[in-house]
Amino acid sequence: MSKKKTCMTVIENRAIAEGIYSMVLVCPEGESFGAVRPGQFVGVCCRDGSRILPRPISICDFDAEGKLLRLVYRCAGKGTAEFAGWEAGSEAQILGILGNGYDLSALVGKKVLLIGGGIGAPPLLGLAKSLKQADEAAGAGKVTAVLGYRTNDLFLAEEFRRAAEVIIATDDGSAGVHGNVIDAIRELSPEFDVICACGPMPMLRGVKALAEEKGVKAWISLEERMACGVGVCLGCVTKTAHKDEHSNVNNTRICTEGPVFDAEEVLL
Amino acid sequence: MTQSQMTEKNRPDMSVEIAGVRFQNPVMTASGTFGSGIEYSEFVDLNRLGAVVTKGVSNIPWEGNATPRVSETWGGMLNAIGLQNPGIDIFVERDLKFLEPYDTKVIVNVCGKSEQDYLDVVERLSDEKRVDMLEINVSCPNVKEGAIAFGVHADSLFRITEKIKKVAKQPVIMKLTPNVTSIPELARAAEAGGADALSLINTITGMKIDVERRCFVLANRTGGLSGPAIHPVAVRMVYEAAHSVKIPVIGMGGIATAEDALEMILAGASGVAVGAMNFSDPMTTIRVIEGIEAYMERHQVSKITDLIGVL
Numbered sequence: 001m002s003k004k005k006t007c008m009t010v011i012e013n014r015a016i017a018e019g020i021y022s023m024v025l026v027c028p029e030g031e032s033f034g035a036v037r038p039g040q041f042v043g044v045c046c047r048d049g050s051r052i053l054p055r056p057i058s059i060c061d062f063d064a065e066g067k068l069l070r071l072v073y074r075c076a077g078k079g080t081a082e083f084a085g086w087e088a089g090s091e092a093q094i095l096g097i098l099g100n101g102y103d104l105s106a107l108v109g110k111k112v113l114l115i116g117g118g119i120g121a122p123p124l125l126g127l128a129k130s131l132k133q134a135d136e137a138a139g140a141g142k143v144t145a146v147l148g149y150r151t152n153d154l155f156l157a158e159e160f161r162r163a164a165e166v167i168i169a170t171d172d173g174s175a176g177v178h179g180n181v182i183d184a185i186r187e188l189s190p191e192f193d194v195i196c197a198c199g200p201m202p203m204l205r206g207v208k209a210l211a212e213e214k215g216v217k218a219w220i221s222l223e224e225r226m227a228c229g230v231g232v233c234l235g236c237v238t239k240t241a242h243k244d245e246h247s248n249v250n251n252t253r254i255c256t257e258g259p260v261f262d263a264e265e266v267l268l
Numbered sequence: 269m270t271q272s273q274m275t276e277k278n279r280p281d282m283s284v285e286i287a288g289v290r291f292q293n294p295v296m297t298a299s300g301t302f303g304s305g306i307e308y309s310e311f312v313d314l315n316r317l318g319a320v321v322t323k324g325v326s327n328i329p330w331e332g333n334a335t336p337r338v339s340e341t342w343g344g345m346l347n348a349i350g351l352q353n354p355g356i357d358i359f360v361e362r363d364l365k366f367l368e369p370y371d372t373k374v375i376v377n378v379c380g381k382s383e384q385d386y387l388d389v390v391e392r393l394s395d396e397k398r399v400d401m402l403e404i405n406v407s408c409p410n411v412k413e414g415a416i417a418f419g420v421h422a423d424s425l426f427r428i429t430e431k432i433k434k435v436a437k438q439p440v441i442m443k444l445t446p447n448v449t450s451i452p453e454l455a456r457a458a459e460a461g462g463a464d465a466l467s468l469i470n471t472i473t474g475m476k477i478d479v480e481r482r483c484f485v486l487a488n489r490t491g492g493l494s495g496p497a498i499h500p501v502a503v504r505m506v507y508e509a510a511h512s513v514k515i516p517v518i519g520m521g522g523i524a525t526a527e528d529a530l531e532m533i534l535a536g537a538s539g540v541a542v543g544a545m546n547f548s549d550p551m552t553t554i555r556v557i558e559g560i561e562a563y564m565e566r567h568q569v570s571k572i573t574d575l576i577g578v579l
Binding site for chain 2: 225228
């Protein structure tokens with residue numbers, strides 16, 4: 001029995017943009033999650049018992065020992081609205097660490113293009129930081145982050161700049177390239193030989209097409225409504241190109257085999 | 269006498285017998301909420317459970333429904349998974365093999381689209397020593413063919429029960445749907461067909477609409493409601509079933525606490541199963557077991573069987 005619900009303590013919880021919050025949690029004294037991979041997520045349990053399902057929230061950042069987790073989330077419904085009101089010093093029941101995360105060994109030393117759309121950007125920040133550290137140790141590699149926003153409320157962009165070259169795209173043209181992340185990539189032609197992306201489905205379809213066109217690998221992080229978050233309920237499946245080993249059909253569990261997939265392996 | 273022997277001696281007897289099968293305690297997992305225990309074994313010591321009841325398995329792999337398949341509702345959730353499962357071959361090779369070393373009973377939930385589908389799975393499992401009982405899913409509201417179609421009419425339920433009993437080597441539990449007018453009528457039909465036990469309730473058919481987008485939340489439009497919101501309905505139906513038949517009844521539907529489980533037991537359930545609340549807290553089964561023990565100590569009940577159906 002290696003997993004359990006962990007009673008973490010909220011250290012900080014604040015709005016960083018309109019409807020976007022950043023929450024930092026710490027494990028109880030003497031406990032830790034060990035090695036966390038960028039792209040993994042946790043189930044955050046509501047305190048209100050009428051909301052029974054843990055909310056899957058991606059891990060934005062973490063420390064080396066896995067004692068600290070930073071979650072950046074959008075206030076999208078009743079559960080996340082509850083989280084937004086949690087005060088520093090209060091407790092949070094956390095299920096996890098969940099999911100596969102990005103495989104750093106496939107990315108270190110390469111020219112990596114991170115593509116984050118809106119609330120898809122947070123997990124890529126942890127990835128950018130991990131890659132920067134690993135690239136420096138390897139003496140090779142370059143990370144460029146393309147971040148798409150609706151307006152010039154550019155949450156996390158400054159933090160990305162400390163770990164990567166940053167390209168901004170905004171829907172309203174108020175900052176960076178006027179258009180979406182794919183428009184920005186076409187306009188500014190950053191060099192890359194592998195893509196990691198997280199964002200809304202139309203963006204991921206664009207990323208998959210871009211990767212096919214350029215002949216590069218794309219690792220994309222998918223989202224779906226989940227119940228258990230651990231691979232039991234089969235609520236969060238996505239269609240696959242090949243028969244999935246676990247399900248024995250062309251369906252795979254986003255929470256367990258994902259959320260990060262080789263774009264070629266999933267049908268979007 | 270040492271303290272540990274004292275404790276052991278004074279511990280309440282939690283064991284129950286259902287259709288000749290002895291369970292170390294009455295607490296099981298509800299089908300579809302625990303897989304085959306592989307994933308939750310990282311959270312829960314399966315050896316402490318009365319039984320692992322597996323997710324429904326069919327003769328061939330099933331893809332299930334389109335997504336979204338789940339949605340939370342007040343005090344519960346809707347699901348329309350559509351019985352996605354890898355099929356009986358993988359199930360036997362992987363899932364049953366995984367359960368082999370555990371000191372818990374194994375109840376395999378069987379689903380099908382046609383009568384023959386059910387019979388294929390039941391026959392296939394007849395030589396599997398690890399399978400202690402079969403639970404026949406004639407009550408899933410989320411698949412177009414089979415399943416619930418067999419479970420809403422007394423005559424069809426009677427017929428399929430009779431046919432399954434002819435080929436089954438393990439005791440057979442018929443799992444009933446709440447989406448009927450008369451639980452006693454269905455309970456008696458299954459008993460007349462030769463069922464060794466009943467389990468209920470499966471989920472209650474529901475619907476959720478996204479008013480902002482003006483669309484159905486689930487791709488399947490309707491889904492099965494489970495979780496604490498349905499518990500009082502389940503208690504009532506368990507009570508009705510238990511008072512209509514002589515065979516044992518296993519109660520489920522929204523159990524979150526020992527109190528919820530005890531309500532079912534007092535209403536007549538010989539066993540209880542935790543379902544949706546596993547998702548909320550994977551340790552729910554263990555908390556329920558410990559809570560029942562504490563209740564028995566507090567009320568000086570030495571055998572749990574003394575509580576079954578006292579109302």
